[in-house]
Amino acid sequence: MTRIKAGVLGATGYTGAETVRLLAAHPDVDLAFATARTDAGRSLRDLHPGAPDVPLRRLEDIELAAVDVLFLCLPHGAAQEATRQGLEAGCVVIDLSADHRLHDPAAYERWYGAPHGSPDLLGEAVYGLTEWRRDRIRAARLIGNPGCYPTSILLALAPLLGAGRLRDTTIIADSKSGASGAGRTASVPLLFSEVNENLRPYNVGHVHRHVAEIEQELEALGGAKGVVFSPHLVPITRGIVSTIYIQPYPPSDIRTIYETAYSSEPFVEVLPEGQTATIAHTVRSNRCAISLHEVAERDTLIVVSTIDNLLKGAAGQAVQNMNVRFGLDERAGL
Numbered sequence: 137m138t139r140i141k142a143g144v145l146g147a148t149g150y151t152g153a154e155t156v157r158l159l160a161a162h163p164d165v166d167l168a169f170a171t172a173r174t175d176a177g178r179s180l181r182d183l184h185p186g187a188p189d190v191p192l193r194r195l196e197d198i199e200l201a202a203v204d205v206l207f208l209c210l211p212h213g214a215a216q217e218a219t220r221q222g223l224e225a226g227c228v229v230i231d232l233s234a235d236h237r238l239h240d241p242a243a244y245e246r247w248y249g250a251p252h253g254s255p256d257l258l259g260e261a262v263y264g265l266t267e268w269r270r271d272r273i274r275a276a277r278l279i280g281n282p283g284c285y286p287t288s289i290l291l292a293l294a295p296l297l298g299a300g301r302l303r304d305t306t307i308i309a310d311s312k313s314g315a316s317g318a319g320r321t322a323s324v325p326l327l328f329s330e331v332n333e334n335l336r337p338y339n340v341g342h343v344h345r346h347v348a349e350i351e352q353e354l355e356a357l358g359g360a361k362g363v364v365f366s367p368h369l370v371p372i373t374r375g376i377v378s379t380i381y382i383q384p385y386p387p388s389d390i391r392t393i394y395e396t397a398y399s400s401e402p403f404v405e406v407l408p409e410g411q412t413a414t415i416a417h418t419v420r421s422n423r424c425a426i427s428l429h430e431v432a433e434r435d436t437l438i439v440v441s442t443i444d445n446l447l448k449g450a451a452g453q454a455v456q457n458m459n460v461r462f463g464l465d466e467r468a469g470l
């Protein structure tokens with residue numbers, strides 16, 4: 137099989153370093169370049185001691201046309217110009233930022249506070265929730281890799297959405313994330329002494345930017361009234377747990393619906409009855425663990441879903457999408 141040539145922009149950040157780590161060990165990929173701005177000229181290992189010894193190069197010094205696939209591990213906004221350049225150079229672009237997740241330019245402007253620089257691309261970009269978008273990913277030029285919280289929530293709800301069971305229910309998602317979810321840029325709320333021994337709700341209710349892509353995809357996957365979403369910062373480095381309350385309880389055979397939907401999925405596990413998904417089930421893996429809890433006497437279903445925010449919530453799903461796009465074994469390198 138032909139080897140895939142890959143490049144990573146923004147390699148010094150948390151998702152960038154994870155993407156480089158996965159690609160450098162991938163059996164079918166040659167990593168052609170990894171870029172940085174101020175740290176160009178150094179090795180990624182100088183910044184992340186566990187990372188492979190990969191030289192960091194300046195964007196100006198690389199040739200985008202030299203790669204088949206370009207991973208963008210940049211802040212939203214910064215990924216737009218890089219996407220255009222990558223597509224013009226003939227690359228498949230996998231954007232880990234939020235720049236190509238929303239399909240409606242007006243929604244992008246409302247949630248991200250600035251107009252999108254390439255609104256024409258928003259209609260074309262495929263939302264890369266791998267398990268539910270394989271056919272479109274196989275033909276995509278541009279993949280908007282899902283956000284970390286949305287991945288945990290959408291994988292947990294998609295089987296019921298697909299079965300048409302959530303159109304009239306209230307969905308409340310209470311999610312908790314480790315501090316790496318906020319990226320590597322220094323800020324006071326992320327200091328050890330602010331995070332340690334604390335648990336901080338933030339953007340409570342309907343204000344976190346991820347609400348936009350969650351609601352877009354709830355609709356696309358089968359329809360729902362919307363979501364109330366409250367994220368929390370917890371004193372761990374990586375991992376997300378989403379506890380999702382569904383009322384009223386959608387009738388009958390819930391476990392069969394989930395087990396059927398995910399029985400042949402390599403990265404999604406529906407836990408047996410009586411078990412509860414925890415961070416430990418999925419941390420440092422590309423897996424999503426789901427547990428189901430029926431509260432019949434209160435007409436409520438609780439779905440608990442966990443992922444590693446940097447893997448299934450970012451770099452792992454991005455590599456999984458590359459595998460699907462290029463016809464590789466979906467599990468390769470993961």
Ligand SMILES: NC(=O)c1ccc[n+]([C@@H]2O[C@H](COP(=O)([O-])OP(=O)(O)OC[C@H]3O[C@@H](n4cnc5c(N)ncnc54)[C@H](OP(=O)(O)O)[C@@H]3O)[C@@H](O)[C@H]2O)c1
Nearest residue numbers: 146148149150151172173210211212214233317319320450
């Ligand atoms: N962290 C997560 O769990 C997670 C999960 C899913 C998606 N994401 C998304 O993935 C993207 C990267 O996240 P992250 O957590 O890896 O962030 P990060 O740790 O802050 O890293 C972002 C990297 O982008 C580079 N960069 C910053 N501003 C830039 C600019 N204007 N132009 C070019 N490069 C710039 C920086 O590297 P240099 O300064 O070396 O150039 C920085 O290391 C974000 O859009 C984020 O929302 C993050």
